[in-house]
Amino acid sequence: MQWKNITDLNQISEIKDKQGYSLIFKHSTRCSVSAMAKRRFEMDWEAIPADTSLYFLDLISYRDISAQIAETFEVHHESPQILLIKDGDCVLDASHSDISAEEVAEVIVG
Template identity: 40%
Template sequence: MGFLDIFKTPRDLAKEEIIEVPWHVLSKMEQLDEIREESKTNPVAIFKHSTRCGISRGVLKLFEKSYSLTDNQLKLYYLDLLENRNISNEIAARFKVQHESPQMIVIKNGVVVHHDSHHSIEASHLEKFI
């Protein structure tokens, strides 16, 4: 702690501890084709989040606290379910994974290799796919 840190608020200090998660927003249907192609060279994960759900918000916060991978290891997409329900429905149809919320789907070589929902979602589960 430096001398100037005495002028920082607890919120400022907390922000310094936050590690930014390299989210990519999934908001266009055509991105699903890109995701399938990307997954052939690097694993891809999609986090489906309901912004009005307390459970989803809690799972997202815990996930972000423990996530440590880079874009070069795994590309991480964020899907706002309330804004993009049609994309969520297409993910379920295209990748043959029943919709849940919150949900984490891992795609490798064009197919789903893992998925979790609710409190089963953990950042450490993704490490085995890199």
């Protein structure tokens, strides 16, 4: 699996309009907790179905996009943070040590 970088506000609309599951990982490149959460998530991400789109946001470089994500999906901004989007709605959000690829997989697989 591979991250798709979010670098443009238009990508938020694309994710919102997409059918199926998408996951957004909001990462602070200046935070060791965020780095640890990302590393832990990537170690277990094979549990996530392969047809799930994985998006990565460097929220230090793209603060405006991070703010738009929070507004669009009606979640409180946190860092690090994952949002699982299904058919345009956020069905799971987690931050810090609560970020878990296994939990994401459980929501998707049911």
